[in-house]
Amino acid sequence: MIIKEFVENVRSGKIDVVKNTKEVLEKIKKINKDNNYFNVISEELALEQAKKVNKKGKLAGLPISIKDCICVKGVESTAGSKILKNYKPVFNATAVQRLVDEGAILIGKTSQDEFGFGSFSTNVGLDFKTPLNPFDKERVCGGSSGGSAGITQKADFPHVSLSESTGGSIVNPASFCGVAGLCPTYGLVSRYGLIDYANSLDKIGIMSKNVEDIELILDVIKGHDKMDSTSLNKELNKDSSVKKIGLIKESLDVDKEVKDIILNKLKEMNIKYELVSLPLNAKYGVPCYYIIAMAEASTNLAKYCGMRYGAEEELKGSFDEYFSNIRTKYFGKEAKRRIILGTFARTAGYRDQYYLKAFKVRTLLIEEYKKAFEKYDLLVSPTMPIIAPKIKDVEKLTPIQNYMMDTLTVGANLAGLPHLSVNAGFVKKMPVGIMFTANYLNEKKLIEKGKKF
Amino acid sequence: MKKEILENVAKNARLKLTEKEIKEFTLELEEVLKSFSILDKIDTKNVEPSFQPLEIKNVFREDIIKKSLSQEEALSNTKNKKDGYFKGPKAI
Numbered sequence: 265m266i267i268k269e270f271v272e273n274v275r276s277g278k279i280d281v282v283k284n285t286k287e288v289l290e291k292i293k294k295i296n297k298d299n300n301y302f303n304v305i306s307e308e309l310a311l312e313q314a315k316k317v318n319k320k321g322k323l324a325g326l327p328i329s330i331k332d333c334i335c336v337k338g339v340e341s342t343a344g345s346k347i348l349k350n351y352k353p354v355f356n357a358t359a360v361q362r363l364v365d366e367g368a369i370l371i372g373k374t375s376q377d378e379f380g381f382g383s384f385s386t387n388v389g390l391d392f393k394t395p396l397n398p399f400d401k402e403r404v405c406g407g408s409s410g411g412s413a414g415i416t417q418k419a420d421f422p423h424v425s426l427s428e429s430t431g432g433s434i435v436n437p438a439s440f441c442g443v444a445g446l447c448p449t450y451g452l453v454s455r456y457g458l459i460d461y462a463n464s465l466d467k468i469g470i471m472s473k474n475v476e477d478i479e480l481i482l483d484v485i486k487g488h489d490k491m492d493s494t495s496l497n498k499e500l501n502k503d504s505s506v507k508k509i510g511l512i513k514e515s516l517d518v519d520k521e522v523k524d525i526i527l528n529k530l531k532e533m534n535i536k537y538e539l540v541s542l543p544l545n546a547k548y549g550v551p552c553y554y555i556i557a558m559a560e561a562s563t564n565l566a567k568y569c570g571m572r573y574g575a576e577e578e579l580k581g582s583f584d585e586y587f588s589n590i591r592t593k594y595f596g597k598e599a600k601r602r603i604i605l606g607t608f609a610r611t612a613g614y615r616d617q618y619y620l621k622a623f624k625v626r627t628l629l630i631e632e633y634k635k636a637f638e639k640y641d642l643l644v645s646p647t648m649p650i651i652a653p654k655i656k657d658v659e660k661l662t663p664i665q666n667y668m669m670d671t672l673t674v675g676a677n678l679a680g681l682p683h684l685s686v687n688a689g690f691v692k693k694m695p696v697g698i699m700f701t702a703n704y705l706n707e708k709k710l711i712e713k714g715k716k717f
Numbered sequence: 718m719k720k721e722i723l724e725n726v727a728k729n730a731r732l733k734l735t736e737k738e739i740k741e742f743t744l745e746l747e748e749v750l751k752s753f754s755i756l757d758k759i760d761t762k763n764v765e766p767s768f769q770p771l772e773i774k775n776v777f778r779e780d781i782i783k784k785s786l787s788q789e790e791a792l793s794n795t796k797n798k799k800d801g802y803f804k805g806p807k808a809i
Contacts, residue, residue, distance in 0.1 A: 350794070351794055352793070352794060354786060354790040354791070354793060354794075355786075449771075450769075450770045450771055451771060451773070464768060464769050464770065465770075490778070493773075493776040494769065494773055496771070544759070547755070548755065548756060548759055551752065551753040551755055551756050552756065554749075554753065555753060555756075562730065566730075566731075569731070571795070571797065571803060571805050571806075572794065572795055572803050573794035573795060574794070576795060576796060576797055579797055579804060579805065579806045579807075580806070581806060581807070582806060582807050582808075583805065583806040583807060583808050584731070585806070586805075586806035587731045587806070588731040588732065588733050589733070591730075591731050591732055592732055592733040592734075595732070600732055600734075600738075600742075601742065601745070601746070603730045603732060604723065604726050604727055604730060604732065604742065604746065605746060605749065605750075607726050607729055607730045608718070608722070608726045608746075611726060611729075617757075618753070618756075620766055621756050621757075621761060622756065623766030623767055623768055624761035624764045624765070624766045624767075625756055625759055625761060626766070626767040626770075627761075627764050627765055627766060627767040628759065628761070628764060630767055630770065662745065662748065663745050663748070663749055664748050664749050664752050667749075678770065679770055680769075680770025680771055681770075704771065
């Protein structure tokens with residue numbers, strides 16, 4: 265049942281929102297025991313919202329899960345990090361508030377890599393659990409919005425998940441869990457109330473089992489917001505027609521079975537394409553992305569020091585000792601790794617070589633995309649180079665092997681371009697995603713194409 | 718990455734690393750930086766940096782007092798508070 269139908273049933277009284285919400289809460293509690301998709305199930309809030317639901321809202325009574333890094337008023341929001349333990353925001357993120365205003369029911373905060381630092385949701389914060397793939401519990405959900413993707417696949421009731429991407433964190437888990445995931449144009453959805461990973465890269469987006477729902481949710485959450493100075497004050501391009509598609513040549517350098525699924529699907533759906541080469545993005549995308557992301561992350565994470573909110577202890581010793589103790593004790597390993605690399609990249613003597621260089625390379629990578637969009641309406645590629653790997657295999661990867669997994673998704677994220685992953689088929693019973701990327705504000709082209717899958 | 722640089726960066730970032738972590742991170746970060754040094758190969762002379770993906774201009778607002786969080790709300794997430802203020806560790 266798509267959202268529109270669900271909401272009609274709510275309005276006509278066929279669906280009782282309180283009863284439905286109670287059922288959904290029971291179901292997700294059960295699912296969560298086995299799969300770890302939620303850091304918090306916000307039962308109290310959900311029931312309260314259900315009791316006084318606005319039936320006129322576009323999302324009347326619809327259960328929505330929210331990635332943990334997006335603030336929900338009164339509900340512990342930690343971005344999956346122990347350093348934010350007990351933090352209960354006193355406000356809703358703008359995107360969340362817009363959902364609530366349309367009658368949505370917030371059912372919980374979904375699990376993720378700590379602050380989004382990962383591609384598999386295995387870098388969860390201290391004391392958090394890794395979400396397990398809905399098709400095979402030995403495998404990962406992908407990351408960093410792993411819990412959002414897992415619950416979206418597993419939910420047998422109308423539901424969408426609000427998720428977030430910095431370098432691919434929506435499409436990656438969407439691909440691994442066989443759901444649809446949209447990462448919009450940078451700035452289209454307000455970042456106000458999003459716990460920052462990297463400000464120039466973070467985007468709030470949507471996961472659902474179908475693209476129709478994504479279209480409806482996007483319509484609710486998009487739009488200018490005074491509270492976010494990087495929020496765009498522009499409308500979406502109304503033209504949804506797709507005339508020419510470019511298949512990114514370098515993206516075919518992936519697992520053969522994945523490649524075959526993508527090519528067969530394009531053939532089966534009679535989607536015509538030309539090959540287009542984006543060599544700079546293929547070669548320089550990952551290092552460029554990681555330097556920028558880590559540099560911005562290291563500044564964002566500087567504020568977590570055991571004061572004002574989050575983890576705190578008895579105030580002992582000098583401020584230096586206290587801050588260092590708290591940060592050492594409550595940050596996970598990958599967070600520490602990225603803080604150190606990001607701080608290093610901004611250090612005097614290395615700043616030009618790494619930090620500034622990466623932002624200059626980013627300009628060239630963006631130009632490469634812009635050139636491609638002079639000719640094509642959409643670019644297409646596999647979303648991920650592999651199917652969801654086994655958790656035990658991910659644990660063996662070195663940091664750099666981990667980072668290389670993002671090779672197909674970092675380009676669109678660096679450039680702030682909208683991209684959508686939908687399921688293209690299965691390899692060894694595991695889902696494979698196909699990704700479409702559009703020019704700025706051309707979400708309607710993505711949605712029209714995505715609906716056909 | 719040299720051990721001394723790593724130790725200094727960690728200190729600046731207010732992180733205490735154990736000897737074992739220093740050893741591990743030194744090796745790992747060396748590998749990461751070596752891989753990232755591929756960026757040296759691309760010519761960026763006369764290229765402007767993109768600190769944002771889309772061009773944005775400075776956004777200003779009128780300097781007027783608006784309703785904001787109450788003191789009680791602002792202090793609601795900590796135990797370390799006194800007389801309506803946050804309490805922090807010793808600065809001097």
